[in-house]
Amino acid sequence: xxxxxxxxxxxxxxxxxxxxxxxxxxxxxxxxxxxxxxxxxxxxxxxxxxxxxxxxxxxxxxxxxxxxxxxxxxxxxxxxxxxxxxxxxxxxxxxxxxxxxxxxxxxxxxxxx
Amino acid sequence: xxxxxxxxxxxxxxxxxxxxxxxxxxxxxxxxxxxxxxxxxxxxxxxxxxxxxxxxxxxxxxxxxxxxxxxxxxxxxxxxxxxxxxxxxxxxxxxxxxxxxxxxxxxxxxxxxxx
Numbered sequence: 736x737x738x739x740x741x742x743x744x745x746x747x748x749x750x751x752x753x754x755x756x757x758x759x760x761x762x763x764x765x766x767x768x769x770x771x772x773x774x775x776x777x778x779x780x781x782x783x784x785x786x787x788x789x790x791x792x793x794x795x796x797x798x799x800x801x802x803x804x805x806x807x808x809x810x811x812x813x814x815x816x817x818x819x820x821x822x823x824x825x826x827x828x829x830x831x832x833x834x835x836x837x838x839x840x841x842x843x844x845x846x847x848x
Numbered sequence: 849x850x851x852x853x854x855x856x857x858x859x860x861x862x863x864x865x866x867x868x869x870x871x872x873x874x875x876x877x878x879x880x881x882x883x884x885x886x887x888x889x890x891x892x893x894x895x896x897x898x899x900x901x902x903x904x905x906x907x908x909x910x911x912x913x914x915x916x917x918x919x920x921x922x923x924x925x926x927x928x929x930x931x932x933x934x935x936x937x938x939x940x941x942x943x944x945x946x947x948x949x950x951x952x953x954x955x956x957x958x959x960x961x962x963x
Binding site for chain 1: 852880882884889890891892893894897899938940950951952953954955956
């Protein structure tokens, strides 16, 4: 596709369930980023990849959060044992390289009941 | 640690008036600086970026921003605002050498445009 796509666009889950959020970057983009955005705040960095290698995961809040990009293209952000405080918009972005402009997807709105 | 402050949470301007959105950053070296716009239900779109060179940067939709190292600022300006500019605006800072790829965003400024 022409841009970054994310699925699902909306996810409602019950506390304690695991969720997997998918990001499909722009074809050919080396770098892929995950951010979390709470209402009324700016995006907060979670992690990023160059190709399939996770370069920085310092923003992941705790060990319930993990991300992978096994073939250097599509990425999955997994949240285990979800909690209500995990409710937020999760945004993915990609770029040609880590010093290039980031293109953002529409986000996945996660609601944990 | 890098950080971004956008002092104005909400700004209202009349259509046709000029606009300036403030952004102050904290970073230990020469930063990459960005302005993004987010319309309701949309993803973030890059307006402009500063990497090096001329400190006055031109972007899309008639926006410009000026990097002032002495003031650690990167304010966004537009000479004449259009109703379609109503949106939320985010300033961000990224690293050139360290923290490359890790952008830190401000909390945003919401712009309302009066007819």
